[in-house]
Amino acid sequence: MSMIYERMSSSTYENGIKIKLIVVSILLLMLALGFNTLLNLNSLEDIYVGSTFSKYSAIGNDLKRNIEKSLRFGKTIDRYFGLNSLLLETREHLTKKNCFSFFKKIELIRAYSNLSVSLALPDNQIYYSTEPSLIHQQLPSEVSTYFKTVFTLDGADENMVKNYYKFNSKFYIGLPIEKNKSQMGTLIIILPEAQVNTFIHNVLIEKLQLAGLILLGGLTVLLIFFFKPISRGSRRKGFSRKEASGAILMVLVLAQILFALLNTNSFKNCYLEITREKTGVVGSLLGEDINFILSKGIALNRIFMMEKTLGEIIMASPELSDIILLDSDLFPLYKADKKGSFVVKKDGEDAFKSVRTTPWPKESQYHQSITLGHSSSGAGDSADIAGYISITISKKVLLSELKKIIMDAIIVLAVSLLFSWYLCSLCFNTWQKR
Numbered sequence: 001m002s003m004i005y006e007r008m009s010s011s012t013y014e015n016g017i018k019i020k021l022i023v024v025s026i027l028l029l030m031l032a033l034g035f036n037t038l039l040n041l042n043s044l045e046d047i048y049v050g051s052t053f054s055k056y057s058a059i060g061n062d063l064k065r066n067i068e069k070s071l072r073f074g075k076t077i078d079r080y081f082g083l084n085s086l087l088l089e090t091r092e093h094l095t096k097k098n099c100f101s102f103f104k105k106i107e108l109i110r111a112y113s114n115l116s117v118s119l120a121l122p123d124n125q126i127y128y129s130t131e132p133s134l135i136h137q138q139l140p141s142e143v144s145t146y147f148k149t150v151f152t153l154d155g156a157d158e159n160m161v162k163n164y165y166k167f168n169s170k171f172y173i174g175l176p177i178e179k180n181k182s183q184m185g186t187l188i189i190i191l192p193e194a195q196v197n198t199f200i201h202n203v204l205i206e207k208l209q210l211a212g213l214i215l216l217g218g219l220t221v222l223l224i225f226f227f228k229p230i231s232r233g234s235r236r237k238g239f240s241r242k243e244a245s246g247a248i249l250m251v252l253v254l255a256q257i258l259f260a261l262l263n264t265n266s267f268k269n270c271y272l273e274i275t276r277e278k279t280g281v282v283g284s285l286l287g288e289d290i291n292f293i294l295s296k297g298i299a300l301n302r303i304f305m306m307e308k309t310l311g312e313i314i315m316a317s318p319e320l321s322d323i324i325l326l327d328s329d330l331f332p333l334y335k336a337d338k339k340g341s342f343v344v345k346k347d348g349e350d351a352f353k354s355v356r357t358t359p360w361p362k363e364s365q366y367h368q369s370i371t372l373g374h375s376s377s378g379a380g381d382s383a384d385i386a387g388y389i390s391i392t393i394s395k396k397v398l399l400s401e402l403k404k405i406i407m408d409a410i411i412v413l414a415v416s417l418l419f420s421w422y423l424c425s426l427c428f429n430t431w432q433k434r
Helices: 002-072 083-095 106-113 141-151 156-161 193-227 241-295 306-315 346-355 395-433
Strands: 116-120 126-129 164-167 170-179 182-192 320-327 332-337 340-343 367-372 387-393
Touching (some): 002 116, 002 193, 083 116, 141 182, 170 193, 182 193, 193 241, 241 367, 241 387, 306 320, 306 332, 320 395, 387 395
Antiparallel strands (some): 170 182, 367 387
16 A cells, blocks of 8 residues: 555656646746847847938938028028928828838827927927927927037937937937038927837737747647656656756757747848838938939939939948949949949949849849839830939848847857756756655
């Protein structure tokens, strides 16, 4: 009788150890996947904020140039007829539907609806705004002080990187309005922090769903291993310490590798979606400006300082590789990349055979093109096309971001394996003593 009781007690204790091993393994896997998710979200948030605000700055700069041009022709900032309409038009560009192509969520649309575009005078009083409640209000002193410091910095790169400020759950994007090197006002784009938070929340939900499925799969494998029935004729009474440790480590490794692969692919798609959205907006604005110049009778290869404009876009957009402006015969006229910007001469044709693709344009995840000079009939015949804008997304920058994600996953995997080995040894030592 005592022998039966002893066997039952031993079996119960063994099952308890098995359950503890499974629980510890799942908890370790949860922590590992959680750390991976947090690191991924931090990287994605930085990219989303940088790319989105860079896109907003590009749209704001288009309005800034129009206002500064009007000031040079005699308009005054405090009596600028039609400026409210320009602000509303800019807000429509910022919130147009194609901005929701990645996450078509009602919360994100609501967050965009709270975005406003304003213009403050040098005394920091908001004089024009798409949000009536802001008119005649003062910019927060922290915000105005920050932008005053930023606008006096030397170097376009620094200005581009630091032209937004977070204050009281809102992001402020500031652009100086100048005339003869004197600041006449500040263009302010205000958006709620909820816009960024909603984007991150939607990404987090997807990551948690993926992690939940992987955890469920890992739990199933461990349950099958530890509690699989043993046939009566088998001499095997259970599993060895080496087998149990191997099974746990295998589940932890394979689960994290699977999560890292799916996570990396998701990150890549998200990065490209965000970048293509920004590239599309920047390309459309540039196309509108060029088409306006063409409508005045100026030839595409005679646009003054076009290479400088392309260079400014590249410098403000680290995720882009190059921008090329081509004529209707696909010959490059102007080009800007990370090495610089220049006008392409006819004798330099051989150096640009790589961009003369056939057929043109060849769309891909990393390339976008805008057609210039369509006729009003919209027929799109080659005779009606003045040229093309070719924009290429940098694979090198994307690979750099992916490398960070992979390194984070490797570090988390190594730490989780060390912890699991230690805990397995602790459990088995206790079991052997018993």
